[in-house]
Amino acid sequence: MDARLLHVNPALPEPIYRQIAEQLRRLVSAGQLRPGDALPSVREVAAAHAINPMTVSRAYSQLEAEGVLERLRGKGMAVAARRQRSDSVAARMQQLEPALREAARHGRELELPVDRVLARLRQLLEEDDA
Incomplete structure (x- = not known):
């Protein structure tokens, strides 16, 4: 996944970390991101959108806590293996x-x-x- 595929709008009232998290949830739910797919690094996303890396880290951590993402040792973050597209x-x-x-x-x-x-x-x- 390319970091530029995420859309960040600082003018929205919704916090940027939440914008990122919601987009990733939707991409996983729709099956556009599949289990095992690697996500861009925190630094890549932050650089692509000129935002604080802690903002991206917060979004990734929230999704990890929800079981949407998982941390792969030495490889970064990926869509959790047990997540599947919501067919509903x-x-x-x-x-x-x-x-x-x-x-x-x-x-x-x-x-x-x-x-x-x-x-x-x-x-x-x-x-x-x-």
């Missing part, structure tokens, strides 16, 4: 729920037409590099 669409939708609620709240606050918001979401979902 409902389980994966549950992970998306907070972001959907937040987007819906923002749309209401901005008084945007529902059909325009949904059309834009569809565009974003269908983009290759989204």
